[in-house]
Amino acid sequence: MDVIPNKSELTEFDLQRYERQIRLQGFGKEAQRRLKSSSVLVSRVGGVGGTAAMNLVRAGVGKLVLAHPGCIEPEYLNRCQLLFPADLGRSFVDVWAERLKSINPDVEIVTVRDSVNESNVAGLVAQADLIVDGAPLFEERYLMNREAVAQRKPLCMGAVFGLEGYVTAIVPGETPCLACIYPEKPEYWTNHKVFPVIGPAPVIVAATAAMEAIKLLTGFGTPLKNVLWFFDLETNDSRRFRVKRKSGCPVCGGLPDHQHKGG
């Protein structure tokens, strides 16, 4: 009789591949097992989401659900780390699934050729332990935020504009949600091409969001809870802005406060 390995069991190759991070103080094999048994929903695999997905697969996350509509256009090539001119015209999620599988053939990838919308958001969030949101439209972000709160799923939110970006870790009941921090979108944000951007900015946001996801999934380190971490690569300014839950928030205001004291 064949022995079916436990999904989170680390193989000999896993131990070699992840040896450097397993050696991190406070990480170890247990964190690696947790990553292997974890699933992450990535909303849009553009400059932020795609790069975050790449980092999550490299770190050993076991399953990714990728949601992104349409096909690759030239304007994405300035910031999407694993997309090339030969990919133009191909489906975003198909190319990303292919690339992520080449990083780790064992990772399970679910592809959705659509953006997050009212009809699919609940099902998508239900498939994941955690969400990374890199969507370029506030409508998608507010929808994802609402569903993450409804299903009590942590959400790593990262966004860019030009050379600036910010990241925060949203944990329903413990931290403010997106609607607490920014209840409304800017009136000029009317489509997904509003923002200018150059590669390094989304790379920093994506790497930080991926690390926040790893922290929340494993318990390693100190996540950006109640902090909006902001940077500007034009001036090299970076800040940790304190953000707080709003008791009247229409999205998360009804949740009991689970914030840990002294954390």
Added chain:
Amino acid sequence: MSTIFLATPLRQYNANQPQIRLDLRSVAELIPALEKACPGIGERLCDQTGAIKRSVNVFLNNENVRDLKTHEIVLSERDEIHIIPAMAGG
């Protein structure tokens, strides 16, 4: 003089510069002083009632001014204000 850092979408009102120094006694003086120095920026930052838009956060030394009990806090030379509109780029 306080230092005010303007996020990218606001720099067009400040000759594309990321910061400006203003003589402010309190946070309450921020928007009128900014509008005087950077004409047009007030409309970008405030709604028709004059309140800061809900798509914009203003941080005084890393604290959101909406969380402050009063906007009449006396500002010092070392105080820094960041004005950060919401963003969603990816």
